[in-house]
Amino acid sequence: MKKNSIGLTTKIFIGMAAGIVIGLLLYGNSPDSFIGKYIVGGLFNITGEIFKNCISLLVIPLVFVSLVNGSAKMGDIARLGRIGIKTLGFYLITTAIAISLALILAIAISPGKGLNKEHLKKSKHIVKKKIPLSQVVINMIPKNPIAAMADGNMLQIIIFAILTGISLASLGSSVKLVLEFFAQLDLVTMKLVELIMLCAPYGVFALIAKTFATTGFNAMMPLIKYVITVIIALIIHGIFTYGGLLKFVGKLSPIRFIKKFAPAMTVAFSTSSSNATIPATMEMVEDRLGVKEKIASFTIPLGATINMDGTAIMQGVAVVFISQIYGIPLTLGAYLTVIMTATLASIGTAGVPGVGLITLSMVLSSVGLPVEGVALIMGIDRILDMCRTAINICGDAVCTLIVAKSENEFDREIFDA
Numbered sequence: 001m002k003k004n005s006i007g008l009t010t011k012i013f014i015g016m017a018a019g020i021v022i023g024l025l026l027y028g029n030s031p032d033s034f035i036g037k038y039i040v041g042g043l044f045n046i047t048g049e050i051f052k053n054c055i056s057l058l059v060i061p062l063v064f065v066s067l068v069n070g071s072a073k074m075g076d077i078a079r080l081g082r083i084g085i086k087t088l089g090f091y092l093i094t095t096a097i098a099i100s101l102a103l104i105l106a107i108a109i110s111p112g113k114g115l116n117k118e119h120l121k122k123s124k125h126i127v128k129k130k131i132p133l134s135q136v137v138i139n140m141i142p143k144n145p146i147a148a149m150a151d152g153n154m155l156q157i158i159i160f161a162i163l164t165g166i167s168l169a170s171l172g173s174s175v176k177l178v179l180e181f182f183a184q185l186d187l188v189t190m191k192l193v194e195l196i197m198l199c200a201p202y203g204v205f206a207l208i209a210k211t212f213a214t215t216g217f218n219a220m221m222p223l224i225k226y227v228i229t230v231i232i233a234l235i236i237h238g239i240f241t242y243g244g245l246l247k248f249v250g251k252l253s254p255i256r257f258i259k260k261f262a263p264a265m266t267v268a269f270s271t272s273s274s275n276a277t278i279p280a281t282m283e284m285v286e287d288r289l290g291v292k293e294k295i296a297s298f299t300i301p302l303g304a305t306i307n308m309d310g311t312a313i314m315q316g317v318a319v320v321f322i323s324q325i326y327g328i329p330l331t332l333g334a335y336l337t338v339i340m341t342a343t344l345a346s347i348g349t350a351g352v353p354g355v356g357l358i359t360l361s362m363v364l365s366s367v368g369l370p371v372e373g374v375a376l377i378m379g380i381d382r383i384l385d386m387c388r389t390a391i392n393i394c395g396d397a398v399c400t401l402i403v404a405k406s407e408n409e410f411d412r413e414i415f416d417a
Contacts (some may be wrong), residue, residue: 011201012200012204012378015200015201015208016205016208019205019206019209020208020220022205022212022213023209026209026213027214040209040210040213044209044210044213045210047205048207051200051206052203052371052375055196058361060149060362061185061189064160065161066186068182069183072179083295083299083407086406087298087299087403088302090399090402091303094245094395094399095312096339096343098233098237098316099312099315099339099342100316100339101233101241102233102317103338105229105317106233106317106319106321109229110225110320111229111320112222113324140156140159141159142159145157145160152365162344168182193358200378211376222325226317226377227380227383230317230384230388231384233313233316234310234387237310237391238391238394239254250401256415257289260288261397264284265393268280268389269390273389274303274304274307274308274396278301281396285300285397285400285401288414289400290404290413290415291400291409291410291411292409295400296400296404299396299400299404300396300397303399303400304392307396308392311359311392313388314360314381315342315360318373319338319363319369321373321376322369322374322376323367323369325376326369326373328368330367337366337367338363338366341362357374357378357381361374401415
């Protein structure tokens with residue numbers, strides 16, 4: 001690789017910045033003018049729509065294959081008994097708390113309000129018919145999984161994928177070829193993500209340019225409020241949820257934990273990848289926090305796969321942000337659907353940069369919000385991705401400490417040293 005080559009993140013930043021500048025320069029042109037008709041409504045619109053479709057085509061295969069693989073790996077939980085139950089329960093509960101916090105904070109701050117939505121209202125967005133919460137729960141179980149995939153019913157796809165993975169895990173070596181097949185499919189879907197993300201700078205440019213060409217500077221303030229809301233939610237979750245669990249459940253000092261675990265959080269911040277941070281996280285929890293290897297070797301890799309509290313926070317704020325931008329109100333049932341969908345989807349979210357945006361498309365689809373809303377936040381998402389990855393691995397370490405302490409696999413002297 002060339003030393004002076006520009007990374008994808010930098011290209012996306014450039015695409016976003018160029019889109020804002022070009023969009024503002026073109027703002028004010030009539031939709032019937034040459035620029036409005038052929039540049040904004042033509043070139044920008046076509047490029048943006050193609051990119052949006054590329055994101056959409058990834059959602060179902062990525063979620064289904066990742067969830068099958070993630071669930072299949074949980075065969076270890078059955079063997080490890082109570083350790084696995086404690087770990088899985090911790091991760092799912094804290095993820096549900098994270099997205100609930102994000103939704104409450106986003107509703108209170110209302111980051112998407114204030115944008116001129118006239119041009120967006122002209123689009124024909126299909127909003128799902130509001131249905132009772134009881135029916136939402138019933139509808140989680142698919143009558144026909146193939147039809148669920150064809151219709152994009154994400155909750156049904158998630159449930160079917162998890163059941164498939166659990167079945168494969170219970171059969172073990174007798175379905176080794178099937179497990180290997182899904183593992184290979186996972187590699188293919190991740191390569192698809194990588195290839196389509198190469199087009200992200202151009203798609204972001206086109207969609208951002210179109211937005212600013214039709215709304216002007218009004219689009220900037222909601223974006224700033226969105227970033228602030230996500231960061232506030234991440235800080236609150238880190239201090240009160242994780243700090244509270246350490247203090248009152250683990251009977252350990254949150255301040256000492258942060259001081260000793262900070263190097264791993266730095267690695268997570270710089271790489272934006274829970275998977276890439278696994279070696280650093282393992283080293284910190286074993287050598288500096290006093291967790292025995294037999295516990296850490298299970299909880300840390302599992303956490304990198306299924307514990308995505310930071311990603312869930314981003315998705316919760318993004319759902320409210322996009323619903324407000326497009327003027328599409330969400331019911332209590334829709335918010336509960338978001339909580340269930342994002343929590344279950346965290347099981348299969350790969351611990352690599354950028355995948356959170358793909359699963360965000362799935363969450364948006366589950367409540368009938370337009371997928372193109374992802375483009376509004378994609379340009380600035382890498383900064384938030386760095387922050388939420390640090391929170392993700394922090395949750396992994398807190399869970400590991402609490403589980404290890406409850407199983408007498410914890411050395412207090414090392415933690416206090």
